[in-house]
Structures are given as C-alpha cells and as structure tokens.
Amino acid sequence: MYDVIVVGARCAGSPAAMLLARAGYRVLLLDKARFPRDTLSTHYIHQPGVAKLGQWGVLDDVVATGCPPIDRIVYQVEDVRLEGCSWGVDGHRTAYAPRRHRLDPVLAAAATAAGAEFREGCQVEGLLFDGDRVAGVRCTTSNGRFEERARLVIGADGMRSTVASLTGAPTTVEDDRRSCVYFSYWEDLPATFEVYARPHRLVGTVPTNDGRTLVGAYFPQSEFDRIRGDAMTAYLESVRTTAPEVHERLRAARRAERLYGTGDQRNFFRQAAGPGWVLLGDSGYHKDSIGNSGITDAFLQVQMLVDHIGDGLRDEAGLDLALGRFGRDRDEHFLGLYHGTLKAAGLEIQPERVTMLRAIAGRQDLVDTYFATLSGACEIDDFYTDELFDALALV
Ligand SMILES: Cc1cc2nc3c(=O)[nH]c(=O)nc-3n(C[C@H](O)[C@H](O)[C@H](O)COP(=O)(O)OP(=O)(O)OC[C@H]3O[C@@H](n4cnc5c(N)ncnc54)[C@H](O)[C@@H]3O)c2cc1C
Structure with a gap:
C-alpha cells in the first residue's frame, strides 16, 4: 500500500512525487512514456517557476542541461517596442527554456532521489475503488498488468487525463479553442x-x-x-x-x-478533486499555450497541493478537506490568468493596449513591471498605479 500514486511524471507529477516523498510519504510515480521523451512545448519557464526550481534544489541540475539564461525580453506590437526583464522572484530574475526531453528527466530523477519509486512504461487504464473512494490504479505494461493501492491518486497525466475521465471529474469552466x-x-x-x-x-x-x-x-x-x-x-x-x-x-x-x-489548444477547468483523487497540472486546468505558463503553473499548483496536504495525508477526513481547499485555491489563483490568456490567444490588438504600451515604452521601470505582470512576478493591480496613469496622461 502506497500513500500516494502519481500518474504522469512531467512538470506536475514529478515535483509532486518529490515533495511528498521528502515529506516522508511512500510514493509511486507512474508514466506510460519512457524517459527521455519529448513532448510539445515551447519550454519557457517564468521567474515564479524558476524560483520554485530554486526552492526545491533542482535549478542547478536544470541549468546544467545547458539551457541558456534568458534575462532580456523583446516585445514588439505594431510600431511599439519594449525591451526589458521581469522582476525577479526570490532573487531569481533569469528565466530558462529547457527542452522537455532534458527538463522532465531531471524532475523525475529528483523525485527518485527523494525516495519515490518511478516506473516508466506503465499505462494507467483503470482505477480501484473502495465504495466511491479512489483506492488505487490498474496498469498495463509491456510485461503484463498490475494493480497498486494508495490513499491518494494524483492525476498529473496531462490535458487528455485518464484519471479525470475515470473519476468523471466534471468540467467546471470551458471555452472554445482560440x-x-x-x-x-x-x-x-x-x-x-x-x-x-x-x-x-x-x-x-x-x-x-x-x-x-x-x-x-x-x-x-x-x-x-x-x-x-x-x-x-x-x-x-x-x-x-x-x-x-x-x-x-x-x-x-x-x-x-x-x-x-x-490546433488542439483546449481551454478548461475540471473539478480539482474528489474522495481519494486530485488532478494536478494540465489534467485539471488547461489553457492556450500562448502565455507560456503551463509549466510554471504546474509548479505553483504542486506547491499549493503539498502545502494543503501537509502531514495530514493519512487522515482520510482531513485529506478530503485539504483537497477541497486546494481546489478552491487553484481556481481563485488561476482564473484571472486563464481569462487573460484567452484574451491574448484571440490575437486581437486592442488600441487601448497599444496606447498603454506606447506610454510605458520610454520608462524602463514600467516596462519591467509590465513584463513582471506577464511572468506572474507582479500582481496586475500593482502595475496600474498612479505612476502609470500619469504616464498615460502624457500620451
Ligand atoms: C505548443 C505548446 C507550447 C507550450 N509552451 C509552453 C511554454 O513555453 N511554457 C510553459 O510553461 N508551458 C508551455 N506549454 C504547456 C506545458 O507544456 C504544459 O502545461 C505542461 O507540460 C503540463 O505538464 P503536466 O505534467 O501537467 O502534463 P504533461 O506534460 O502533459 O505530462 C503528462 C504525463 O502523463 C503521462 N500520462 C498520460 N496518460 C497516462 C496514463 N494513462 N498512464 C500513465 N501515464 C500517463 C504522459 O505520458 C505524460 O508524460 C506548451 C504547450 C504546448 C502544447
């Protein structure tokens, strides 16, 4: 019997397995793929995501893959050009964009180093239930089938999540592809x-x-x-x-x-959790890739989930409450970003936005703050200050 089975071993699954193993839980990490294996991505990790890697002690290994530091952004909309860099988070101002066949094995290795057991080439095809409570997984490998039981099954298995469909997790927000x-x-x-x-x-x-x-x-x-x-x-x-x-x-x-x-850029939130199960990363919340934020968001969700679970994973009632709190926090934290991403993915250029960008173009502090709102290092309300409105008044 495991404490946790994590299905999917990339940006959401491996860090979750790592942190839960570090917390002393018995963790089984499963992926149908064998690593290193690429997946569609443009790789960019924003400063809050880099800070998480730093906090978890895996940033050096990611940087050691040879992905170059990125500390300058160029953003050109029509004739307006901004150059600068987001604010840092926890002293990390540099962004990175590691290839996924480099990043994901580093994350999986960190999970195994923390004590999680990692089985590759294992496809989860069914769930075990005790009443209405998820109690484990049924897997197929090239050598046959096996079952494993756990107190909690984490579906970190991406946009087309098997765990989501097997639990019947309803979609709570859904928008057309943009x-x-x-x-x-x-x-x-x-x-x-x-x-x-x-x-x-x-x-x-x-x-x-x-x-x-x-x-x-x-x-x-x-x-x-x-x-x-x-x-x-x-x-x-x-x-x-x-x-x-x-x-x-x-x-x-x-x-x-x-x-x-x-073209399969789906936009949705699914119910985050239920008895004995929780969805993490793209499986629970997916949006157009134009904001380059799925990896960063997955890291932030992992930390949120692990903080909510704390040392209460073996207490069934406490665990269910923690999962419920995680779901509410996830929705509250990411809904604004989701709608902002959808707007960007519409690929319209709003004149008032161009006016705002033109107003800040000569002001490096405002440009960097603007980039910080895009990275998530700065709240949007902290950008729309009196200073910005003064700059706008000059246009
Ligand atoms: C074109 C494109 C560009 C992107 N660019 C960026 C970017 O620049 N920056 C950024 O932050 N994000 C980007 N993203 C988003 C980012 O790739 C995802 O948000 C991120 O990969 C989500 O990680 P995850 O761990 O939740 O899921 P995934 O990366 O999808 O991993 C899921 C894992 O689960 C495994 N799995 C699935 N089903 C099963 C099963 N039944 N049994 C066992 N294992 C299973 C899969 O093999 C896979 O390894 C981009 C996405 C796309 C499509």
Whole structure:
C-alpha cells in the first residue's frame, strides 16, 4: 500500500512525487512514456517557476542541461517596442527554456532521489475503488498488468487525463479553442525571448538547449484547417510579415528540426478533486499555450497541493478537506490568468493596449513591471498605479 500514486511524471507529477516523498510519504510515480521523451512545448519557464526550481534544489541540475539564461525580453506590437526583464522572484530574475526531453528527466530523477519509486512504461487504464473512494490504479505494461493501492491518486497525466475521465471529474469552466501554433528549431540564430504581434498573428523566439532557438508562429484557430494543409509556407510567411527582423536573421540560420504544431489548444477547468483523487497540472486546468505558463503553473499548483496536504495525508477526513481547499485555491489563483490568456490567444490588438504600451515604452521601470505582470512576478493591480496613469496622461 502506497500513500500516494502519481500518474504522469512531467512538470506536475514529478515535483509532486518529490515533495511528498521528502515529506516522508511512500510514493509511486507512474508514466506510460519512457524517459527521455519529448513532448510539445515551447519550454519557457517564468521567474515564479524558476524560483520554485530554486526552492526545491533542482535549478542547478536544470541549468546544467545547458539551457541558456534568458534575462532580456523583446516585445514588439505594431510600431511599439519594449525591451526589458521581469522582476525577479526570490532573487531569481533569469528565466530558462529547457527542452522537455532534458527538463522532465531531471524532475523525475529528483523525485527518485527523494525516495519515490518511478516506473516508466506503465499505462494507467483503470482505477480501484473502495465504495466511491479512489483506492488505487490498474496498469498495463509491456510485461503484463498490475494493480497498486494508495490513499491518494494524483492525476498529473496531462490535458487528455485518464484519471479525470475515470473519476468523471466534471468540467467546471470551458471555452472554445482560440489559436493554433507551429514551431521549429534553428541553429545559428542569435535571439533572446522575443515576441512580435500584429492583428491575427504572433511570432516568438525562445533560446533553448544545444544552441538551438525555437521560432514559433501563432494563428487564429479559425485558420487551422487551411494552414495545416501547407503549414511550412504559412509559418515562414508569418515570420516574414510579423517579425521581419527575425526573418532576416533566419537567412544566416539553419532549420535543425521538422515543423511541429497543434490546433488542439483546449481551454478548461475540471473539478480539482474528489474522495481519494486530485488532478494536478494540465489534467485539471488547461489553457492556450500562448502565455507560456503551463509549466510554471504546474509548479505553483504542486506547491499549493503539498502545502494543503501537509502531514495530514493519512487522515482520510482531513485529506478530503485539504483537497477541497486546494481546489478552491487553484481556481481563485488561476482564473484571472486563464481569462487573460484567452484574451491574448484571440490575437486581437486592442488600441487601448497599444496606447498603454506606447506610454510605458520610454520608462524602463514600467516596462519591467509590465513584463513582471506577464511572468506572474507582479500582481496586475500593482502595475496600474498612479505612476502609470500619469504616464498615460502624457500620451
Ligand atoms: C505548443 C505548446 C507550447 C507550450 N509552451 C509552453 C511554454 O513555453 N511554457 C510553459 O510553461 N508551458 C508551455 N506549454 C504547456 C506545458 O507544456 C504544459 O502545461 C505542461 O507540460 C503540463 O505538464 P503536466 O505534467 O501537467 O502534463 P504533461 O506534460 O502533459 O505530462 C503528462 C504525463 O502523463 C503521462 N500520462 C498520460 N496518460 C497516462 C496514463 N494513462 N498512464 C500513465 N501515464 C500517463 C504522459 O505520458 C505524460 O508524460 C506548451 C504547450 C504546448 C502544447
């Protein structure tokens, strides 16, 4: 009998397994994949996420994968250009964008180092129940089937969560898909984290491992069926027309990988928890990838959950209360970000936003504060101060 079984061993599952094992619980971590294994992502970890890695003692191992430090952001909307850096969190002002086949094994290794048992190549296909309480999992591997029991099953198994569908976790918030995205990796492309936006288009660059820079292009979901027919042409055309300076740099660069993409950018919250189960990361709350925040959000949720559970995991009634509190905190903390992400994913350029960006463009302190609202290092209310309104009045 385990205290916890964690299904899914990436950004949500592995840190949860690590922290619960460090807290003295007996933890089994399962993933159907065998690591290292890539997954679709543009990799950017905001300062609050980097701070969590630092607090957990795994940041050095992530940095040791060779992902370059990112401490300058370029953000261009129409003719307005901002350059700066988010505020830091706990002294961490540098962001990182590690490839997922590098990051996720580091997180899983930290979980096993903490004492969690990790089984790869194990697909959870069923749940065990004691009455209406989830009491374990049923798994399939290449060698056959097995069952394991636990007081708590954590579904950290991504957007298409098996645990969510087996528990029947209802969707509590749901919105239409807004965007689709295509990206590839380029060598010899000097870049920092750069974002260029115009109506219905957004292009970004993200420096990552092995001297490669990711170049991505977002399009409206309404164009997905047309674009997917010849995605490479649409991708290069969008870079040329949305970020001409990046397109110019591509001339001296070499595309090192194929084009990746997805239109399956779902937007939802599911009920976070029930008797003996809880959803963590993308399984419980998923939004368009345009805000680059799923990894950071997963880390923050992990800490939230583990703090709520504390030393009460073996007390059934106390555990259920803790899971309920986690669900309420999760929704309260992330609902604003969710709606902000949906707005950004609409790829509209609101004139009042351009006016605001133009007003702060010459003010480095306001630019950095603005980037801090995007990273989550600063509350939005702390940005809309008298100082900002004074700057706006000058435009
Ligand atoms: C195109 C794109 C770009 C993105 N860019 C960024 C970005 O720049 N920054 C950022 O922060 N976020 C980004 N994200 C979001 C980020 O990738 C996710 O939010 C993050 O991966 C969520 O982590 P997770 O651990 O919840 O789920 P996942 O990463 O989906 O991991 C789930 C794991 O569960 C395992 N699993 C699933 N089902 C089972 C089962 N039945 N049994 C056993 N194991 C199972 C899977 O094998 C997988 O390893 C992006 C996403 C996309 C699609």
